[in-house]
Amino acid sequence: MPLIDRYGRQITGLRISVNQECNLNCVFCHREGASGRSGGAMRPEEIERITRIAMGYGVDSVKITGGEPLLRPDILEIVERLGKLGLRDLSMTTNGYRLSELAGELKRRGLMRINISLHAADPRKFAWMAGFRDPAMGENAFEEVLEGIERSIEAGLDPIKLNVVVMKGVNDGDLWDLVALSERLNSKGKIVLQLIELVSCGTAPNMFAKYHCDLTRLEGEVSAVAVERVARKLHLRTQYLLPNGVWVEFVKPMNNGAFCMNDTRLRITHDGSFKPCLMRDDNHVPFLGAMRFGATDEELKKIFLRAVEAREPYWKT
Numbered sequence: 001m002p003l004i005d006r007y008g009r010q011i012t013g014l015r016i017s018v019n020q021e022c023n024l025n026c027v028f029c030h031r032e033g034a035s036g037r038s039g040g041a042m043r044p045e046e047i048e049r050i051t052r053i054a055m056g057y058g059v060d061s062v063k064i065t066g067g068e069p070l071l072r073p074d075i076l077e078i079v080e081r082l083g084k085l086g087l088r089d090l091s092m093t094t095n096g097y098r099l100s101e102l103a104g105e106l107k108r109r110g111l112m113r114i115n116i117s118l119h120a121a122d123p124r125k126f127a128w129m130a131g132f133r134d135p136a137m138g139e140n141a142f143e144e145v146l147e148g149i150e151r152s153i154e155a156g157l158d159p160i161k162l163n164v165v166v167m168k169g170v171n172d173g174d175l176w177d178l179v180a181l182s183e184r185l186n187s188k189g190k191i192v193l194q195l196i197e198l199v200s201c202g203t204a205p206n207m208f209a210k211y212h213c214d215l216t217r218l219e220g221e222v223s224a225v226a227v228e229r230v231a232r233k234l235h236l237r238t239q240y241l242l243p244n245g246v247w248v249e250f251v252k253p254m255n256n257g258a259f260c261m262n263d264t265r266l267r268i269t270h271d272g273s274f275k276p277c278l279m280r281d282d283n284h285v286p287f288l289g290a291m292r293f294g295a296t297d298e299e300l301k302k303i304f305l306r307a308v309e310a311r312e313p314y315w316k317t
Contacts, residue, residue, distance in 0.1 A: 003057040005311045013061035013089075013234075013265035014054055016047060018078060020270055022068040024095050024141075025131030026117070028165050028211070030201045030278070041270045044074055046291055048081040050268065053300050059266075060088040063115075067270070070098040076109050083110015091115065093163065095130075097141060099148025107155040114152055115161040115194070118145055121177040125170060149185055159190035161249070166195050168213040175218050182246045192239065192247040197254050201279045215250050222248045236262040253278075260313035274307030279314045 003011045019041050022029075042050075051062060062082055069075055069092055082090055092106070093115040106114075120126040126145075127138020152160055162182060166172050175195075182191045197215055200208045219238070223229070226240035232249075236258045239249040253259045267275035272288020275281075285307035287300060295303075 003308060005308050007261065007313060009261065010264055011057065011266055011308055012059060014051060014059055014268055015063045015065060015265050016268045017065045017067065017270040018047065018069050019067040019072050021071050022066060023071060023097055027129055027131055028167060028198055030199055042272050042288060044077045044081050046272065046288065047078055049291065050287060050300065051082060052085060053297060053304055055085060062087055062090050064092040068095055070094050070102060076105055079106055079111050080109040096145035096148040100144065100151045103148065103151040103155040103157065107157055111157060113159055114157045115163050116145065116149055118162045119164050120171045121174055121181045129170065153185065159192050161192040161194045164193065164195050165198055166213045166215060167198060167211040170211065172213045175221065179242065179246055183244045186245055190247065192249050194249045194251060196251040199253055215252055219250050233262065234264055235259045255315055257313065257315045257317045260315050266307060276307055276311040277314050283310045285310060
């Protein structure tokens, strides 16, 4: 039986943060909604176990996140453990900085697809958005990320999503340059250009006020030339297929009741708590302590169900 929360939303996915560390300092980063100090990270076998518990309730999809997950020295073990569980979908979100060396092995261990942050087509903008004080280092990083994307395509990670957080006055005029870049990378696999609305969670109020960009105009430009339109079940996100074969997806969470009401994933923090909502940190449901003190699977199931019970749409209209 599928697990349904008290607002009628089916739970089919987990978004698991495996660390807080990152080798970039992106100016917009919401840090997966984490705030304040936290405990140590879950071990690979603990990540595997809590995923298996959730799978018993119909969860069949996992996205691995950070921080930057590729900084974990045991990331291949984590992927391999999850890859053997029989999930329908196993994906990862990364800044792409180490992908050129790890893409092939990630695929062999069970990763199916990948989201890679590439917030600008221009190396100088990329350097600023990624928080590099030295523009030259940022531009070198840009080239490394591009190489990581190419290695991911060669490895067979498909589709590949290019995550673009849109910031007003920074990259909101770069849509078609990003489409052209996606088309160039599109020869061996499906590329989805994912345009993401800046969220207020984790963002300094003055930065949000200055840089928040309503994606309506950009979606209108894409819709006008698209040859196909698809509405995804997750968050009711809309994808558009362009004539050149590039897909463009819009992620619009802010003040969006439809986005919240179609949220089918439950977040897990790197230090072992269920996080029912990105925008809140006052209703976490910890499980790692119980697990390390000998909790049975039945006891962990009760904690999981308590976290599902705590789920509530942040925006309801």
